[in-house]
Amino acid sequence: MxxxxxxxxxxxxxxxxxxxxxxxxxxxxxxxxxxxxxxxxxxxxxxxxxxxxxxxxxxxxxxxxxxxxxxxxxxxxxxxxxxxxxxxxxxxxxxxxxxxxxxxxxxxxxxxxxxxxxxxxxxxxxxxxxxxxxxxxxxxxxxxxxxxxxxxxxxxxxxxxxxxxxxxxxxxxxxxxxxxxxxxxxxxxxxxxxxxxxxxxEDTAQAERVRIARELHDVLAHSLSQINVQAGVGLHLIDEHPEKAAEALANIKLTSKTALDEVRGVLGFLRSERDAPLLPSADLARLESLVAGASTEALRVRLDNRITSAPSAGVQLALFRIAQESLTNATRHSGASEVAVTVAETAGFYSVTIEDNGVAAPAGASTTTLESALGNGIRGMRERAELLGGTFEVGPVDAAGSASSSDSFDSSDSAAAAGAPLHAAAGGLAGPVGFRVRAILPKQGSGR
Known part of the structure; x- marks a missing residue:
């Protein structure tokens, strides 16, 4: 700007x-x-x-x-x-x-x-x-x-x-x-x-504009993507399975209502309304509904929640939004049939990892390259992680489950927080993993 x-x-x-x-x-x-x-x-x-x-x-x-x-x-x-x-x-x-x-x-x-x-x-x-x-x-x-x-x-x-x-x-x-x-x-x-x-x-105002733009992008991109998918399902099934088409329409209604509520929250903050929340309400309690809403007949999404202690509100918001944007990208770009979402914790970190079996990005692709290819979503996820003092990784994953991206993690504690490769873990992906998004956040976020 x-x-x-x-x-x-x-x-x-x-x-x-x-x-x-x-x-x-x-x-x-x-x-x-x-x-x-x-x-x-x-x-x-x-x-x-x-x-x-x-x-x-x-x-x-x-x-x-x-x-x-x-x-x-x-x-x-x-x-x-x-x-x-x-x-x-x-x-x-x-x-x-x-x-x-x-x-x-x-x-x-x-x-x-x-x-x-x-x-x-x-x-x-x-x-x-x-x-x-x-x-x-x-x-x-x-x-x-x-x-x-x-x-x-x-x-x-x-x-x-x-x-x-x-x-x-x-x-x-x-x-x-x-x-x-x-x-x-x-x-x-x-x-x-x-x-x-x-x-x-002006710097303060610019930072606030970026934060609001990030919130609006995450809310609207995910909701509109889900509406598009459900609408496609409804059109495909309306003749042979009208009951499933009706279910898709109901999902569209619920998704649009949720999106409107979150957009109202952001707009209320912009207008400085006293009863408007400072941030749209998004936490780990909504992960199950997020995963359920992203699952379709063509895309199976699984959730593995290993977090036992409640993170701070800022960390929960970041974990939720990163998972939400990753599911949106998997739906729109990867062509995957399976996606696994894992949230985990260790003594010092929380992490969220999203892996799919879709079309992998070119080997060695950096976060900057993927940002240019996938737009503002990758950039927004990286910003969320870095604002809390965390790290962010995105890129293709080889058959052994290791990330090929140049933006990999070095911290042993951070690696432990991410857990084992999902395609090799119980309840994870059955086939080879094509793409991985992972964010690791400290339990005591810097709050920059």
Missing amino acids: PHAAPLDTIGTMARTNPQRGAPGGAEFDRQASRFGGHAGPPTLLFVLLPVFFSFLVQVPVAVLSGVHRHDPLGLLTLVLALIGPGALLFARRFPGPVVAIVAAAACADLLLPSASGAPYVAVGFAVISAIARGARLWAFLAVTAGWLIAFGGSLVFSIDWNPGRVVVTTIGLVVAMVIGEGIRTRRQRVLEFQLAMRRRR
Whole structure:
């Protein structure tokens, strides 16, 4: 099932070099807002307040200075004072170019003979904004280039600067960089946390979808398969043995009713109905009716229940569903005349083994190959076993009763839990075994 597109977008954005510049800053804010708000301070604090403060500090002083001196360059001084606050209005969307423009205006203001003398605080806000929004390279290059140009210009034009002002300005720029880096780090951590939470919610939802799909598949595939078989029997016998055709119709009615009840249970869980069971009721007590329902004149199914202690509800559900799906596959695909179902236990394991004398799969066929051939059923059985910390085997069986599948078991306890080959056991298959499905589950399931 596909994941939501925003995750790929944000993952790509997070891996992109933050020094690429302006577009990254706007994209960062947009993606952050999609996860529950901005990843940093609100717009009023982070955009409008710096603009207002820069305007208040720089522009009035530049106006008064130009009026007082009647300097022909006073208008240029005023324009430079306005560039800083004006450029900050676009810092959120274009943080890189803004810090470059503001730094250039600050250098020009410093080098003008008619400079007002007011601190060009807009450059500090531009540096903070650029670094916080990912345009660090722009900020570092703008500050470095601006500082070098300012010192070079002071030597060329013989401008005498107060050493205290140089020290304070340098410290101010360093502090602005530190503040910007701190804000950037915080924004990144917030976004990563929100992204991780989003992925966790989607993973949980995906796991639940898989579980529900597995339940629906096991319920519907088995029931519809049984209905199909019984309907075929009824059509075949309706003329010569109408009483057996009527029995087949009764079985169809019972099977469809059971399937509807289980589907209602799953749908009730999906709708979060309080009286709906969390899982469809399926346990080992229903194995006898399962075997009886799968038995026909053409297919004899036998059950050997060797379990003496009651497994947990999760283990019972897994054993039942694996037996149910295996019987469905035997009915639909194997062409078998006999199927033997055995559930057993040892000190540490429960097992379910289903063997038939039908058409065997190719020797050496792996579980992955069989999954591709038989669809979702094999995959669902394997998932059920692995979720409880167990193991799963499926494949052809040779004349000696040993599995030819590459997915065989190594644990001696696990092998003991499975019991002897059924075709050699009392009450087992009379002829050669063609196909085997076996799952072994620990009594203390991991519950993954």
